Amino acid sequence: MARLVVVSNRIADPRKTAAGGLAVALAEVLNNTGGMWFGWSGKILEQPGESDGDVKLQQAGAVKLATIDLTREDHDAYYLGYSNGVLWPVFHYRLDLADFDAGYIAGYRRVNQLFARKLAPLLKDDDIIWVQDYHLIPLAAELRALGCNQRIGFFLHIPLPPPLILAAIPGHDWLIRALFAYDLAGFQSKADHSHFSEYVRSEAHAQDLGEGRWRAFNRTLQAGAYPIGIDVEEFVGLTEAPEGREMYERMKREYSRRKLLVGVDRLDYSKGLPHRMRAFRELLARNPETHNSATLIQIASPSREDVSAYSDILHELESLCGSINGNFGELDWMPVRYMHRTVARARLPGLYRASRVALVTPLRDGMNLVAKEFIAAQDPENPGVLVLSRFAGAAEQLREALLVNPYDTEGTASAIHLALQMPLEERKTRHQALMKTIQKYDVHWWCASFLDTLAQARSEESGTPWLRL
Numbered sequence: 001m002a003r004l005v006v007v008s009n010r011i012a013d014p015r016k017t018a019a020g021g022l023a024v025a026l027a028e029v030l031n032n033t034g035g036m037w038f039g040w041s042g043k044i045l046e047q048p049g050e051s052d053g054d055v056k057l058q059q060a061g062a063v064k065l066a067t068i069d070l071t072r073e074d075h076d077a078y079y080l081g082y083s084n085g086v087l088w089p090v091f092h093y094r095l096d097l098a099d100f101d102a103g104y105i106a107g108y109r110r111v112n113q114l115f116a117r118k119l120a121p122l123l124k125d126d127d128i129i130w131v132q133d134y135h136l137i138p139l140a141a142e143l144r145a146l147g148c149n150q151r152i153g154f155f156l157h158i159p160l161p162p163p164l165i166l167a168a169i170p171g172h173d174w175l176i177r178a179l180f181a182y183d184l185a186g187f188q189s190k191a192d193h194s195h196f197s198e199y200v201r202s203e204a205h206a207q208d209l210g211e212g213r214w215r216a217f218n219r220t221l222q223a224g225a226y227p228i229g230i231d232v233e234e235f236v237g238l239t240e241a242p243e244g245r246e247m248y249e250r251m252k253r254e255y256s257r258r259k260l261l262v263g264v265d266r267l268d269y270s271k272g273l274p275h276r277m278r279a280f281r282e283l284l285a286r287n288p289e290t291h292n293s294a295t296l297i298q299i300a301s302p303s304r305e306d307v308s309a310y311s312d313i314l315h316e317l318e319s320l321c322g323s324i325n326g327n328f329g330e331l332d333w334m335p336v337r338y339m340h341r342t343v344a345r346a347r348l349p350g351l352y353r354a355s356r357v358a359l360v361t362p363l364r365d366g367m368n369l370v371a372k373e374f375i376a377a378q379d380p381e382n383p384g385v386l387v388l389s390r391f392a393g394a395a396e397q398l399r400e401a402l403l404v405n406p407y408d409t410e411g412t413a414s415a416i417h418l419a420l421q422m423p424l425e426e427r428k429t430r431h432q433a434l435m436k437t438i439q440k441y442d443v444h445w446w447c448a449s450f451l452d453t454l455a456q457a458r459s460e461e462s463g464t465p466w467l468r469l
């Protein structure tokens with residue numbers, strides 16, 4: 001069996017449960033193949049000469065972790081600047097938040113070249129390489145330029161917008177051309193995949209070879225939708241583990257007189273947190289019976305705080321939570337409990353299970369794993385209700401959730417009201433259907449279907465030097 005090499009901006013020690021669903025899944029395939037995980041160490045070098053520039057190798061069970069440090073200059077231009085100041089907002093349809101500083105792209109290219117230079121010597125001829133996410137779009141092109149002929153796949157975890165939005169990025173053609181250095185490009189949803197197809201047809205004049213195969217720039221690329229799932233069994237296990245049960249009992253005790261609503265998100269403008277708060281405020285304003293009864297616990301974990309759009313959203317959210325509590329709160333009831341902190345993953349299942357409703361209402365999201373985790377954590381005999389934005393990738397699969405348009409404050413408030421009042425039988429029927437979907441399309445399905453396709457996909461011209469960017 002060929003060795004799997006996963007490359008991503010962040011890596012996690014797969015032996016730790018806190019690492020998250022993706023890490024758990026990748027760890028399993030990496031373990032089976034004795035694979036390697038290559039990425040940024042998370043360390044930023046403030047002083048020149050602080051590091052020897054070597055790759056740090058560490059064995060984590062059967063998985064080899066290979067990490068490199070980044071200089072402050074590289075990190076700021078590549079991660080904060082181009083990845084999260086240009087690609088993230090544009091790919092989430094937020095041209096208004098993009099900062100097209102010409103200096104960022106040089107840093108992005110420099111770090112992708114650095115990744116390629118450090119990774120290439122560690123590769124074996126028959127390795128299968130799987131590159132994750134928008135930070136590393138040009139990595140395959142850089143590897144090819146160094147003579148790497150291995151099969152290389154790419155998975156985009158965030159949405160891909162329609163061509164006319166993508167085309168606003170100076171150098172967008174360069175980015176998409178770079179994708180053709182891969183053998184397989186995977187997207188979260190059919191919508192994202194169709195945006196890719198429209199783009200390569202209209203902007204790159206690619207030849208459609210059928211069944212998701214495209215010919216352009218002297219290469220053939222296979223593309224498709226591979227919606228990421230969670231490890232349902234692992235998550236159910238966490239729910240039933242002592243920490244999960246203890247958290248559930250505590251929340252039930254603490255909120256015995258209330259119906260809990262829960263939101264768990266990185267504090268990111270794409271997650272639609274202010275819109276969610278306005279919908280919750282509307283619910284309280286229109287339905288006096290919810291007073292003293294409904295409590296929203298909103299966890300907003302700190303994220304990318306050095307990018308200015310992220311500090312703006314923090315202030316907006318804090319002010320909204322404050323005004324809702326100020327206007328509607330009672331001596332013995334606060335409508336919103338807001339925490340600007342990361343909660344350990346092992347504590348989330350208990351919180352999800354104790355909640356009657358989950359609010360997953362992003363303005364745009366690649367997938368949204370919280371939606372799937374909430375379903376997995378429910379008691380099938382008394383399940384909660386998922387209120388889900390139609391603009392999350394997850395909405396393509398989770399049709400039995402209450403789908404909402406988060407820009408429609410009144411409509412979202414009505415859906416939350418419906419969710420709070422939904423009879424047990426309807427909750428059970430919806431939950432059964434949702435559970436079936438997340439079990440069928442779990443994270444193991446995601447890994448296997450992507451890797452099986454990659455094993456078949458092969459451009460006829462591998463390793464051609466034309467892609468040197």
Ligand SMILES: O=P(O)(O)OC[C@H]1O[C@H](O[C@H]2O[C@H](CO)[C@@H](O)[C@H](O)[C@H]2O)[C@H](O)[C@@H](O)[C@@H]1O
Nearest residue numbers: 010022133157158228303304365366367368369
């Ligand atoms: O690494 P950070 O900058 O701290 O950000 C965390 C991750 O955020 C993004 O997650 C996406 O991937 C999820 C799994 O496929 C998906 O459910 C979600 O909709 C996406 O937003 C990002 O894409 C990751 O690379 C980051 O590590």
Ligand SMILES: O=c1ccn([C@@H]2O[C@H](COP(=O)(O)OP(=O)(O)O)[C@@H](O)[C@H]2O)c(=O)[nH]1
Nearest residue numbers: 020021266301341342343344345368369370
């Ligand atoms: O305080 C927090 C907030 C989030 N998460 C986890 O982070 C992941 C978030 O993934 P999602 O796809 O929902 O969104 P992303 O943050 O990747 O955009 C989920 O597994 C959450 O359980 C966590 O462990 N603690």
